[in-house]
Amino acid sequence: MKFIFRTAVASCLLAWASPAAAQQLTDSTAFRQAIATIPPIPAIRKGASQLVLPPAPTGYRLLLKGTDRLPVIDRTGRITTPLTTATVQLYLVLQREQDSTQMELPNLAVTVPGKYNASPADNAVPFVIPALREWYGGKGSFTVGEKTGIVIDPVYASQLFPAATVLLHDMRLLTGHKQYTLRRGKPAKGDIYLTLDNKEKSLGSEGYLMHIGEHITIAAFHPQGAFWATRSLLQILEQDSLHKSIPQGITRDYPKYAVRSFVLDAGRKFFTMDFLRHYVKFMSYYKMNDFHIHLNDNGFKQYFGNNWDSTYSAFRLENETFPGLTATDGAYTKKEFIALQDLAEDYGVRIIPEIDVPAHALAFTKAVPQTASLSYGRDHLNFDSASYQLIDQVFKEYLEGPKPVFKGAEVHIGTDEYAKKEAEPFRAFTDHYIRYVEGFGKKVRLWGALTHAQGNTPVKATGVTMNAWYNGYADPATMIRLGYDLISTPDGSLYIVPAAGYYFDYLDTRHLYENWEPNQIGATTFPMGHPQIRGGAFAVWNDHVGNGITAQDVHDRVFPAMQTLAEKMWTGRTAQSNYTTFLHNSQHVGEGPGLNMRAKITGKDSLVLAYDFDTAAITDKSGNQRDALQTVHASITPQHTLLLSDNNSRIQTPLTEIGYNYTVSFDIKPAQHNQPDAVIFSSPHAVVKLRQQETGQLGFSREGYHYHFNYTVPADTWTHIAISGNNKGTSLYINGVLQERLEHAIQTFPGTKDTMAKIQTLVFPLQWIGDQQNSFIGEIDNIRVVNKEQQ
Numbered sequence: 159m160k161f162i163f164r165t166a167v168a169s170c171l172l173a174w175a176s177p178a179a180a181q182q183l184t185d186s187t188a189f190r191q192a193i194a195t196i197p198p199i200p201a202i203r204k205g206a207s208q209l210v211l212p213p214a215p216t217g218y219r220l221l222l223k224g225t226d227r228l229p230v231i232d233r234t235g236r237i238t239t240p241l242t243t244a245t246v247q248l249y250l251v252l253q254r255e256q257d258s259t260q261m262e263l264p265n266l267a268v269t270v271p272g273k274y275n276a277s278p279a280d281n282a283v284p285f286v287i288p289a290l291r292e293w294y295g296g297k298g299s300f301t302v303g304e305k306t307g308i309v310i311d312p313v314y315a316s317q318l319f320p321a322a323t324v325l326l327h328d329m330r331l332l333t334g335h336k337q338y339t340l341r342r343g344k345p346a347k348g349d350i351y352l353t354l355d356n357k358e359k360s361l362g363s364e365g366y367l368m369h370i371g372e373h374i375t376i377a378a379f380h381p382q383g384a385f386w387a388t389r390s391l392l393q394i395l396e397q398d399s400l401h402k403s404i405p406q407g408i409t410r411d412y413p414k415y416a417v418r419s420f421v422l423d424a425g426r427k428f429f430t431m432d433f434l435r436h437y438v439k440f441m442s443y444y445k446m447n448d449f450h451i452h453l454n455d456n457g458f459k460q461y462f463g464n465n466w467d468s469t470y471s472a473f474r475l476e477n478e479t480f481p482g483l484t485a486t487d488g489a490y491t492k493k494e495f496i497a498l499q500d501l502a503e504d505y506g507v508r509i510i511p512e513i514d515v516p517a518h519a520l521a522f523t524k525a526v527p528q529t530a531s532l533s534y535g536r537d538h539l540n541f542d543s544a545s546y547q548l549i550d551q552v553f554k555e556y557l558e559g560p561k562p563v564f565k566g567a568e569v570h571i572g573t574d575e576y577a578k579k580e581a582e583p584f585r586a587f588t589d590h591y592i593r594y595v596e597g598f599g600k601k602v603r604l605w606g607a608l609t610h611a612q613g614n615t616p617v618k619a620t621g622v623t624m625n626a627w628y629n630g631y632a633d634p635a636t637m638i639r640l641g642y643d644l645i646s647t648p649d650g651s652l653y654i655v656p657a658a659g660y661y662f663d664y665l666d667t668r669h670l671y672e673n674w675e676p677n678q679i680g681a682t683t684f685p686m687g688h689p690q691i692r693g694g695a696f697a698v699w700n701d702h703v704g705n706g707i708t709a710q711d712v713h714d715r716v717f718p719a720m721q722t723l724a725e726k727m728w729t730g731r732t733a734q735s736n737y738t739t740f741l742h743n744s745q746h747v748g749e750g751p752g753l754n755m756r757a758k759i760t761g762k763d764s765l766v767l768a769y770d771f772d773t774a775a776i777t778d779k780s781g782n783q784r785d786a787l788q789t790v791h792a793s794i795t796p797q798h799t800l801l802l803s804d805n806n807s808r809i810q811t812p813l814t815e816i817g818y819n820y821t822v823s824f825d826i827k828p829a830q831h832n833q834p835d836a837v838i839f840s841s842p843h844a845v846v847k848l849r850q851q852e853t854g855q856l857g858f859s860r861e862g863y864h865y866h867f868n869y870t871v872p873a874d875t876w877t878h879i880a881i882s883g884n885n886k887g888t889s890l891y892i893n894g895v896l897q898e899r900l901e902h903a904i905q906t907f908p909g910t911k912d913t914m915a916k917i918q919t920l921v922f923p924l925q926w927i928g929d930q931q932n933s934f935i936g937e938i939d940n941i942r943v944v945n946k947e948q949q
Contacts, residue, residue, distance in 0.1 A: 226265075242274055263685075289725060290390065300348075300405075308322050333395070354379065362383070428487060446720065452514060473525075475563075479555050519539050573604045603623045629648075696719055768780040769786070770939070815844070820882065825879075840928070922943075
């Protein structure tokens with residue numbers, strides 16, 4: 159959605175008048191002189207319960223506004239003793255008594271003595287993403303055994319049952335063992351016990367205390383915190399080769415930032431509901447709690463003959479008021495969307511639905527043409543009464559009643575990138591929809607645009623959260639003074655636009671890990687602990703509609719970013735932060751139990767599957783025991799090859815597909831007269847075809863995109879074929895020689911200088927050799943699947 163990528167020059171004003179006047183003080187020198195006289199903060203003694211601030215200069219007050227570890231020192235200065243000594247950054251302001259004008263101080267660090275003294279002999283902190291905030295190591299390990307039970311404190315059974323049920327399901331998926339049980343009561347040795355009997359209100363809704371000894375006790379103040387503890391346990395178990403061992407110790411864990419968000423543009427590219435449900439679980443595994451789904455958008459008209467009628471647009475949600483509004487090439491029913499939110503609640507994730515208006519609105523103006531702007535293009539609403547009536551009714555359909563479609567506490571109303579000349583009506587429109595959506599009991603989010611759209615029309619700020627994405631559109635310091643809460647979403651650091659040639663194709667995770675956390679928005683850095691910085695978000699924008707990107711390609715870009723940014727939003731920077739170590743260890747943490755959207759396949763070595771067809775039973779010669787599961791209308795010839803004799807001939811393997819990087823090789827002898835689209839390999843996501851459509855050439859199809867190599871497989875002749883793929887493209891080798899590499903294709907557009915990179919990747923299908931409807935006819939042999947590229 160956001161396609162401005164200029165570098166903004168931002169300023170951070172440290173002084174302001176209370177409560178929200180956006181003016182630079184003329185006497186900031188006097189403030190700085192006063193700040194220079196403040197004595198140091200007294201050292202905190204072990205067991206202290208209250209932070210003591212030094213005296214303020216005469217005529218001023220020194221106020222604690224926030225900290226970067228609220229569960230250790232909260233905003234009132236109350237101290238909760240950490241497990242081991244911790245450093246806390248304080249956010250302080252100096253307030254002048256005569257007029258309440260304030261100036262921020264730079265963060266001041268204080269050391270809070272811990273309850274325990276760490277020893278090198280203790281168990282090291284286990285690696286999880288995001289890292290545990292506090293750890294005191296014990297000795298020895300807890301072992302998950304055949305009789306391990308998940309036990310719920312009976313007093314809190316109803317609140318904890320969802321978390322315990324998900325943990326039980328996930329442990330069975332992770333370990334492959336079904337014997338674990340779930341019960342109420344008291345824990346025995348080897349059990350995992352969940353309770354809300356925790357007097358530490360400082361942990362908040364997301365923190366937890368976990369004791370790992372002969373049994374594991376998870377004690378949280380809220381079910382959300384207990385659930386996050388189960389994600390930490392699962393990650394530790396995942397990294398143990400036997401999925402059994404967890405080091406003993408105590409962790410006290412909690413997030414640094416409350417909002418840890420991912421934005422997915424589903425308007426310009428459809429993602430299935432299964433994908434969204436998988437993403438809820440994937441995000442949850444990394445304690446990312448905020449899934450922002452951008453439900454409508456449109457392509458750029460220069461890619462569609464400069465014709466608004468043919469320019470792609472989509473609104474992805476069932477709408478009964480305006481049936482023509484809902485996209486026909488992929489949309490979610492209301493029932494599906496409610497179920498997605500129900501699932502997200504069980505996994506600790508908020509679904510933030512976004513309806514983006516008044517720009518990015520082509521789907522709406524196609525449905526109701528009289529709402530289109532005649533001055534700025536049909537992707538802009540015109541601010542006439544018809545536009546208000548349309549958008550009022552759309553929001554109303556999803557917000558009204560006792561069981562609204564948008565179940566959560568927050569809704570995003572879009573509002574950005576409208577023509578600057580229309581600042582006043584744009585501001586009026588924005589204010590209207592803030593108040594309109596709030597009228598249904600929801601809190602509102604919106605995109606930052608009010609520096610770009612400066613004007614006199616007031617726009618409500620109190621209780622409103624802004625995604626601060628580009629400082630030229632919304633100067634963060636100004637927005638803070640106006641009263642907005644901010645989610646740090648800087649486009650120059652956190653925007654993925656696949657293969658577009660601007661922003662990022664893949665985020666620079668090293669730079670982000672070493673240099674960024676949510677208190678930084680573009681060139682503006684706020685003190686850590688600032689109460690108006692709610693957290694951060696990164697985004698995928700599918701600007702180039704029709705460029706061949708698949709959901710799996712999007713996920714390949716998101717996965718490393720999710721790992722890194724989960725760390726930065728929960729833990730932030732620590733003295734132990736080391737990108738090289740993080741990158742190495744992160745390779746051993748996946749997407750969560752039961753998920754493998756990247757289709758990563760491992761084996762005893764790089765060979766992960768091998769079929770020779772030398773016996774009647776089709777066995778895996780790779781040593782990985784991936785024997786064929788099913789044979790339909792296929793047979794082994796006397797020459798020990800696999801014969802597929804009709805259009806539904808096939809064998810089923812235990813693998814669905816293999817993702818980047820891979821090589822699949824095979825010998826093939828097609829019969830004469832195979833039909834167009836005859837399939838060699840197939841899976842739910844893709845097919846590899848002997849004859850791609852009417853070309854007669856070898857090719858593949860996935861997500862409605864069709865590609866072919868400049869090669870025709872000869873009939874009645876054995877040919878050795880290898881197809882090798884990575885995240886950039888797909889290569890064909892014939893008899894050991896590179897035939898063609900599908901990569902770097904460029905589409906041009908008549909009458910313009912615009913071009914679009916075409917993505918020609920393939921996650922290779924392996925569920926079926928052959929197909930259920932249109933299998934190729936002929937023989938195949940010596941199938942080899944390797945999890946590395948052919949060199």
